[in-house]
Amino acid sequence: MTISIWLSLLLICLLGAMSPGPSLAVVAKHSLSGGRWHGIVCAWAHACGVGCYALFTLLGLAVVLHQSPLLFTSVSYAGAGYLAYLGFNALRSKGGVAAKLAQGQPSSLFEAARDGVMISLFNPKLALFFLALFSQFVAVGNEVSSKVIIVATPLLVDGFWYTLIACVLSYPRVLSVLRTKAQLIDRLSGIVLLGLALRVVWLA
Secondary structure, three states, rough: HHHHHHHHHHHHHHHHOOOOOOOHHHHHHHHEEEEEEHHHHHHHHHHHHHHHHHHHHHHHHHHHHHHHHHHHHHHHHHHHHHHHHEEEEEOOOOOOOOHOOOOOOOOOOHHHHHHHHHHHHHOHHHHHHHHHHHHOHHOOOOOOOHHHHHHHHHHHHHHHHHHHHHHHHHOOOHHHHHHHHHHHHHHHHHHHHHHHHHHHHOOO
């Protein structure tokens, strides 16, 4: 895998993690109600769930590519359509992150970990996202090292991003900044997702 391909993967994983959604709400809830360590535990439990989705998606797409290149191409086009759909929705988003940052009741570290992994494993949109995203990377990642990078990148990006969220939420001023920048993050995500969808169609 070349550096340029990996940077593309890194960028889309970073923007995907940064985009406000239910995962942010869960990590924020445990960070605000239980403290920094509750947020960090929740963040890395969520990242483990993301890593499982990434691994299963990569292995499944690799099998499809090996057995039926035509079916893989069809999956790639479908994935491009889903990326474009996500991109348009992100561009139209009002950035309603304020409603997603409600403070919850105190919980144990176990409950923080449970909520973190469950919000990722039981999010069907995450599965579709990886299916769409990995369809363009699996064909260029035949080596074991490339597959490890493809799986490790979203896991680590997700874990470190939400760890950062858990840490900064201990400072009240950060909440107002996060609210004001939410719409900008959505706009950037939308542009990148649309560009990625066009790239998938171009290379398929």
